[in-house]
Amino acid sequence: MLVYEQTSTxxxxEEILLLQQLNLPKNLTTEEKEQEGFLTVEHSLAFLKEMHHECPHTIAIDQGKVIGYALSMHPKFANSIEVLKPMFHEINKVVQNNCNYMVMGQICVSKEYRGKGVFRGLYKAMKEKLPKGFDTIITEVDAKNQRSLQAHEAVGFIELKRYRSEGKKWSLIILT
Structure with missing residues (x-):
């Protein structure tokens, strides 16, 4: 039975990192990247633990195995990952002072579970378990990642803005 919960072990x-490895561009063909989407950031176990201690990550578990995840990235980590620094800079330009947001640092669903509502379930569970004082979720998607953009739109994200950083075009989105 599929369950959604927050990380606790x-x-x-470690299972999140294994799933992440399978979905990094370096481990995918061009066709897989176009059809299935891809991840941008590769995390270390130490940093994943740091993020978890601030706000546990949301995971989907089936038969005791992590088959999907949505990473919670507290804004205090704004300067921790080089490729994400511009995202936080852009967020600060467009977000109102009364918006207390959590960044969804990365979402991934195991290939065999895609198209079965897990993506939607991860965001629903993440939003329900936001720490007290947080009211929305913001993330960004590589504008070339059409599968991810469409999936985010389908669960209620709207685009705040598009911007360029390090030669890539990004879509900054917020869950409404």
Whole structure:
């Protein structure tokens, strides 16, 4: 049975990293990237643990195995990942002072579970378990990643803006 919960063990964080590895561009063909989407950031176990201690990540588990995840990235980590620094800079330009947001740092669903509502379930569970004082979720998607853009739109994200950083075009989006 599929369940959604927040990370609570080191083993779950390690399973997230295994799933992440399978979906990094360096491990995918061009066709897979176009059809299935891809991840941009590769995390270390130490940093994933740091993020978890601030706000546990949301995971989908089936038969005891992590088959999907949505990483919670507290704004205090704005300067921790080089490729994400511009995103936080852009967020600060467009977000009102009364918006207390959590960044969804990365979302991934195991290939065999795609198209079965897991993506939607991860965001629903993440939003329900936002820490007290947080009211929305913001993330960005590589504008070339059409599968991810469409999936985010389908669960209620709207685009705040598009911008360029390090030769890539990004779509900054917020869950409404």
């Amino acid at each position: 080191l083993a779950q964080l």
